[in-house]
Amino acid sequence: MRLFVRFLPDPMDLNKKHQMESIQLGISIAISGLASKPERDLLMKDFMMVETVSFPKTGSPTTPAHKFNEFKFKTYAPIAFRHFRALFGIKTDDYLLSVGSTQNHLVELTNPGASGSVFYLTHDDQFIIKTVQPKEAEFLLKLLPQYYMNLRQNPRTLLPKFFGQYCYICGGKNIRLIIMNNLLPSTIKMHQKYDLKGSTYKRKASSHERSKTSPTFKDLDFMEHHKEGLILEPAIYDELMKTIASDLRVLESFKIMDFSLLVGVHNLTLAQDSNGPPIEPMSIENLKETDSWRAIPAKNSKGENLLLFMGIIDILQSYRFKKKLEHTFKSMIHDGDSISVHKPSYYCKRFQEFMGTRVLRPAPS
Amino acid sequence: MRLFVRFLPDPMDLNKKHQMESIQLGISIAISGLASKPERDLLMKDFMMVETVSFPKTGSPTTPAHKFNEFKFKTYAPIAFRHFRALFGIKTDDYLLSVGSTQNHLVELTNPGASGSVFYLTHDDQFIIKTVQPKEAEFLLKLLPQYYMNLRQNPRTLLPKFFGQYCYICGGKNIRLIIMNNLLPSTIKMHQKYDLKGSTYKRKASSHERSKTSPTFKDLDFMEHHKEGLILEPAIYDELMKTIASDLRVLESFKIMDFSLLVGVHNLTLAQDSNGPPIEPMSIENLKETDSWRAIPAKNSKGENLLLFMGIIDILQSYRFKKKLEHTFKSMIHDGDSISVHKPSYYCKRFQEFMGTRVLRPAPS
Numbered sequence: 001m002r003l004f005v006r007f008l009p010d011p012m013d014l015n016k017k018h019q020m021e022s023i024q025l026g027i028s029i030a031i032s033g034l035a036s037k038p039e040r041d042l043l044m045k046d047f048m049m050v051e052t053v054s055f056p057k058t059g060s061p062t063t064p065a066h067k068f069n070e071f072k073f074k075t076y077a078p079i080a081f082r083h084f085r086a087l088f089g090i091k092t093d094d095y096l097l098s099v100g101s102t103q104n105h106l107v108e109l110t111n112p113g114a115s116g117s118v119f120y121l122t123h124d125d126q127f128i129i130k131t132v133q134p135k136e137a138e139f140l141l142k143l144l145p146q147y148y149m150n151l152r153q154n155p156r157t158l159l160p161k162f163f164g165q166y167c168y169i170c171g172g173k174n175i176r177l178i179i180m181n182n183l184l185p186s187t188i189k190m191h192q193k194y195d196l197k198g199s200t201y202k203r204k205a206s207s208h209e210r211s212k213t214s215p216t217f218k219d220l221d222f223m224e225h226h227k228e229g230l231i232l233e234p235a236i237y238d239e240l241m242k243t244i245a246s247d248l249r250v251l252e253s254f255k256i257m258d259f260s261l262l263v264g265v266h267n268l269t270l271a272q273d274s275n276g277p278p279i280e281p282m283s284i285e286n287l288k289e290t291d292s293w294r295a296i297p298a299k300n301s302k303g304e305n306l307l308l309f310m311g312i313i314d315i316l317q318s319y320r321f322k323k324k325l326e327h328t329f330k331s332m333i334h335d336g337d338s339i340s341v342h343k344p345s346y347y348c349k350r351f352q353e354f355m356g357t358r359v360l361r362p363a364p365s
Numbered sequence: 366m367r368l369f370v371r372f373l374p375d376p377m378d379l380n381k382k383h384q385m386e387s388i389q390l391g392i393s394i395a396i397s398g399l400a401s402k403p404e405r406d407l408l409m410k411d412f413m414m415v416e417t418v419s420f421p422k423t424g425s426p427t428t429p430a431h432k433f434n435e436f437k438f439k440t441y442a443p444i445a446f447r448h449f450r451a452l453f454g455i456k457t458d459d460y461l462l463s464v465g466s467t468q469n470h471l472v473e474l475t476n477p478g479a480s481g482s483v484f485y486l487t488h489d490d491q492f493i494i495k496t497v498q499p500k501e502a503e504f505l506l507k508l509l510p511q512y513y514m515n516l517r518q519n520p521r522t523l524l525p526k527f528f529g530q531y532c533y534i535c536g537g538k539n540i541r542l543i544i545m546n547n548l549l550p551s552t553i554k555m556h557q558k559y560d561l562k563g564s565t566y567k568r569k570a571s572s573h574e575r576s577k578t579s580p581t582f583k584d585l586d587f588m589e590h591h592k593e594g595l596i597l598e599p600a601i602y603d604e605l606m607k608t609i610a611s612d613l614r615v616l617e618s619f620k621i622m623d624f625s626l627l628v629g630v631h632n633l634t635l636a637q638d639s640n641g642p643p644i645e646p647m648s649i650e651n652l653k654e655t656d657s658w659r660a661i662p663a664k665n666s667k668g669e670n671l672l673l674f675m676g677i678i679d680i681l682q683s684y685r686f687k688k689k690l691e692h693t694f695k696s697m698i699h700d701g702d703s704i705s706v707h708k709p710s711y712y713c714k715r716f717q718e719f720m721g722t723r724v725l726r727p728a729p730s
Binding site: 040041042043044045145146148149150152153154246249250253254 | 408
């Protein structure tokens with residue numbers, strides 16, 4: 001009996017599993033439904049569209065029968081996100097298979113931040129599904145026109161790649177989700193990982209974090225590990241800093257702060273000993289206007305060859321939405337220049353300076 | 366004495382002249398002021414910016430002394446319009462010289478529409494300054510993000526090229542202005558001109574209009590003059606209709622109606638006899654993605670070679686703003702299918718059909 005009981009799935013887990021499968025079903029129907037809408041130029045009104053589909057247990061003309069609890073599924077700005085996916089080079093079939101197929105289970109990630117979000121990774125390592133707060137979901141929708149403008153003008157942007165936004169509604173419960181790119185592919189060993197904000201105030205990984213196999217370090221740790229920063233070819237450095245400057249103008253214009261630069265460092269010199277697949281570094285000669293920053297060649301102070309994977313994360317916190325929190329933080333400010341919660345313009349300026357002088361440096365040319 | 370009096374300028378005219386020169390001064394200061402703002406990616410917030418400058422008679426640190434009445438000058442979305450001018454290939458110095466130099470007088474045009482707007486042409490024939498109603502000015506500002514999106518995705522757009530939006534304020538009087546392209550260059554003889562809406566209801570030029578040297582005809586006149594339409598190379602026809610379809614999606618999405626296609630027909634066969642400068646027709650082979658439609662080669666039913674100059678005009682009338690007017694019109698509808706004031710979606714559909722079948726036709730291939 002005991003054995004039998006042990007093999008019965010935990011009812012909580014089963015609920016969660018069904019919930020995730022319902023979400024995948026919702027996404028698959030949303031994506032399939034788009035096929036009937038021909039490609040056309042994106043319009044402002046596309047950013048404001050919301051589609052709601054009901055999923056009765058017995059099925060409907062547009063939805064299959066299912067074994068889960070009945071639910072509704074909202075798709076935000078479906079045409080706009082399709083447009084974004086196309087700009088990011090994501091094929092609809094691949095997206096459908098990765099995100100929307102209940103055959104392909106999602107893996108829950110341990111939460112790297114303290115935001116209360118839950119992260120799921122698709123089986124193929126391509127996409128991250130993140131649960132977000134109502135305020136964050138609302139904010140992303142407001143950001144979309146600006147996000148589009150940035151994609152058009154700054155196609156190599158380091159901002160998160162947003163592929164879709166949804167809401168799963170079941171029994172009075174709303175789970176808001178966004179689908180993003182996975183910055184740090186798990187097939188590539190990251191010898192070091194950093195979450196950098198450009199602040200030095202309490203920016204040290206906890207001892208709990210350090211005890212992990214692949215800890216995410218913070219600003220002070222970085223400065224200790226890489227006193228001379230990460231050294232880039234001057235041409236790459238210049239282009240990358242241009243991208244960051246454009247991204248920061250966008251973030252500042254929407255009063256966004258508390259975001260981080262996530263940096264994964266793959267050490268090619270150390271990796272030579274292991275037998276992983278070879279990774280193609282991007283080269284400045286072949287860098288196209290529309291290429292994303294990925295596998296950026298760099299060196300550390302020992303002269304070891306590195307590949308950097310980086311992106312700006314956690315951009316859905318707007319200063320406008322957190323005045324109250326801000327006041328709390330202000331009351332505990334010790335050092336106006338080194339606390340990471342401050343006015344957005346200051347935050348962005350400091351971020352840019354830190355990344356451009358402490359984290360990334362041009363090799364002497 | 367009598368002679369002397371006759372040479373004194375009419376005080377009304379002088380007022381108007383001073384007013385126009387004040388406006389030119391306002392524009393020149395607005396444009397010069399932009400030089401200190403470096404080029405950067407356009408942001409959403411740029412669409413909402415308004416700059417106001419006071420012009421005291423005695424001058425100020427940023428404005429010269431002048432002989433006109435004191436005035437204020439508002440510049441709307443200065444960075445956004447600079448971005449548009451760059452996309453349209455307008456150099457700042459040229460714009461400044463054409464529009465903002467009081468040395469270069471503006472020519473008032475006889476008003477082709479019944480909108481109550483006044484039109485001025487710059488001395489070099491390049492730009493049109495149009496006075497607009499408060500509602501129209503407000504509407505253009507709301508349209509700007511969508512307008513930007515269209516420029517990016519549909520760069521050959523036939524929509525008006527907007528180069529700037531301003532407001533001259535003097536003694537409680539507000540004159541709102543927009544600067545646009547001049548669709549029909551006066552150096553090129555237009556053998557025929559049409560204002561087409563896709564409607565046949567009362568769409569005939571008045572006898573007063575017909576008596577002019579260069580009358581603007583309407584839909585019914587066009588159908589009489591060109592029973593077989595204007596014949597285009599099939600490849601040009603297809604591209605042009607794609608442009609029109611994209612433009613109409615934009616107009617419909619903003620519930621815009623009552624706009625027209627302005628078509629100027631230059632007859633090359635007739636023009637051979639005269640001695641004007643030769644005009645380079647655009648060719649489908651050399652047509653670049655970013656080229657504007659201009660001097661489009663066509664033929665009439667007699668086989669004469671034509672060059673077409675066309676654009677969609679009067680797009681600042683939104684259905685949302687004219688419900689009342691709409692009801693008035695509805696009361697006098699005789700034929701739901703042939704009155705030009707109707708629901709925007711119907712208006713756009715009929716417009717597209719009329720232009721694609723009655724006005725423009727592909728040559729048999």
